[in-house]
Amino acid sequence: MKTLTINLPDNLDLEEFEAKMLFAGQLYEKGKVSLGxxxxxxxxSKRSFIEIMGRFGFSVFNYSVEDLKREIANA
Known part of the structure; x- marks a missing residue:
C-alpha cells in the first residue's frame, strides 16, 4: 500500500479519521477503489465503512443512471 502525506492548515478542524473517510469515500464514489x-x-471493517458512509454524504451504491437503467432492463 502507498503512503500519502498531506500538509493541512493549522486552523482546519479535521480529525485524522474524518480526513480518511472523506478521502476514501471520494475514491470509492469515483470508482477508483473497491469498498474493501x-x-x-x-x-x-467493510461493514463499519458501509455503516458510516452515510454520515459523510456518501452512498454505497455507486452506479450511474445508465448503469441502473441497464440493470433494470436486464432484470
Missing amino acids: QAADIVGI
Missing part, C-alpha cells in the same frame, strides 16, 4: 479498499484506507 476504501475501508482499508480508513483502517476499519
